[in-house]
Amino acid sequence: MPSDERQRIDKWLFFARVVKSRSLAAKLAQAGRVRVNRSKIDQASHAVRPGDVLTITLDRRILVYRVLAPGSRRGPAEEARLLYDDLTPPAPPPGEPSALPPFRKPGSGRPTKKERRALENWRGEG
Structure with missing residues (x-):
């Protein structure tokens, strides 16, 4: 070329x-x-x-x-x-967990109850 x-x-x-x-x-x-x-x-x-x-x-x-x-x-x-x-793969349909974990800033302390639930849902534990 x-x-x-x-x-x-x-x-x-x-x-x-x-x-x-x-x-x-x-x-x-x-x-x-x-x-x-x-x-x-x-x-x-x-x-x-x-x-x-x-x-x-x-x-x-x-x-x-x-x-x-x-x-x-x-x-x-x-x-x-x-x-x-x-060539981007299609986004997962709503309701399915995404490939990326919920985002939290480093050093922001313990997760709130809402953030903990979102993390458990993403992992499939909740």
Whole structure:
């Protein structure tokens, strides 16, 4: 593939409308929350090319995208969807426990009764 088919990961995430700004895309990559072909990256300058599979961890979602093309600009959402193929597994139906445990800040003390019940329901104990 020609070298012009490669693009920096922060630019691609911005053009594909995964995040709102390029600086947020750079922070996401530097925090190690982006994997390229199952390899964790820590540089915003990492190059991606068509065919690469990206696993992106956002707040409570995990996105899996296959890169189809490099972006040339941050256009409308319809144009951004042409840059990737969404491989994200479907969300579990309501009522089923999610794959992610209930979130609690470290050092926030003992769980409340409501938080304890949510954790037990997630584990299938309650």
